[in-house]
Amino acid sequence: MSSRRPAPEPPEPLAPLVDAHTHIDACGATDPESVAALVDRAEAVGVGKIVTVADDIEAARAAVRAAHWDDRVYAAVALHPTRANALDDAAKKELEELARDPRVVAVGETGLDYYWPGKLDGCANVEEQVEGFRWHIDLAKRVRKPLMIHNREADHDLLAVLLDEGAPDQVIFHCFSGDANMAIACVEEGYVLSFSGTVSFKNAHELREAAKLVPQDQILVETDAPYLTPHPFRGAPNESYMLPYTVRALAEIRGQDPQELAEITTATARRLYRI
Numbered sequence: 100m101s102s103r104r105p106a107p108e109p110p111e112p113l114a115p116l117v118d119a120h121t122h123i124d125a126c127g128a129t130d131p132e133s134v135a136a137l138v139d140r141a142e143a144v145g146v147g148k149i150v151t152v153a154d155d156i157e158a159a160r161a162a163v164r165a166a167h168w169d170d171r172v173y174a175a176v177a178l179h180p181t182r183a184n185a186l187d188d189a190a191k192k193e194l195e196e197l198a199r200d201p202r203v204v205a206v207g208e209t210g211l212d213y214y215w216p217g218k219l220d221g222c223a224n225v226e227e228q229v230e231g232f233r234w235h236i237d238l239a240k241r242v243r244k245p246l247m248i249h250n251r252e253a254d255h256d257l258l259a260v261l262l263d264e265g266a267p268d269q270v271i272f273h274c275f276s277g278d279a280n281m282a283i284a285c286v287e288e289g290y291v292l293s294f295s296g297t298v299s300f301k302n303a304h305e306l307r308e309a310a311k312l313v314p315q316d317q318i319l320v321e322t323d324a325p326y327l328t329p330h331p332f333r334g335a336p337n338e339s340y341m342l343p344y345t346v347r348a349l350a351e352i353r354g355q356d357p358q359e360l361a362e363i364t365t366a367t368a369r370r371l372y373r374i
Contacts, residue, residue: 106338113145114144114361116146116320116364129161150174151165156194176198176206184224205271206235208273210253211250232257233264245270246267251276273321274297274327275306275309282313292317320346320349322342322345346361
């Protein structure tokens with residue numbers, strides 16, 4: 100995200116939609132009034148429900164608070180894989196308590212990120228990430244909520260850990276970024292793939308091909324705001340109200356009616372998140 104470009108104009112409404120993964124605290128929504136304003140902007144274009152996602156303990160607390168402030172908001176809680184080295188006993192205890200909150204609909208985002216180790220100060224190493232991922236898998240099974248996965252350059256190892264641990268009944272690959280082979284592997288396991296603004300990027304050839312292969316009932320849509328603003332607004336701030344741009348781009352790639360795709364992804368979100 101960059102502040103060099105102004106916030107885009109709202110898209111033409113497309114309803115119903117659920118933003119399956121966003122970070123409203125990072126978008127500046129940090130109190131009841133700003134949360135309501137953000138969701139109002141989204142609802143005005145058809146995005147009636149939002150799942151706001153944590154990547155550290157403070158963000159997890161904020162996500163749960165926001166979900167209690169506004170009944171259009173739900174939360175997911177976990178430590179991001181790059182922060183898995185902070186998963187001490189106190190963090191585990193608090194995350195489990197938060198994950199059991201009725202406004203929390205998933206455990207995430209967790210997984211593996213092989214891009215940042217060695218580039219980001221304080222980043223968890225591979226061993227710490229794998230250990231943290233295994234703990235989050237177990238947590239999702241214990242609280243009986245979907246597992247929301249972050250995967251960056253770790254396809255083989257991530258699938259291997261899921262196989263070794265035994266995946267929860269419901270697994271969501273947030274911001275799916277893989278190729279056709281990865282998409283097929285996930286689909287065969289029954290995992291759900293969530294597509295963000297990256298699918299609208301004209302240079303994302305492998306991802307766009309993968310998006311054509313996913314069955315309708317295994318797709319979600321998300322913003323991952325404030326990141327990954329869809330084309331042609333890259334470099335501008337992203338927010339949940341931008342989701343219709345991504346849905347229309349994904350529908351075009353798949354040769355599908357945007358309204359039909361909106362209804363299908365919303366039904367899948369409601370089923371997975373029980374909302």
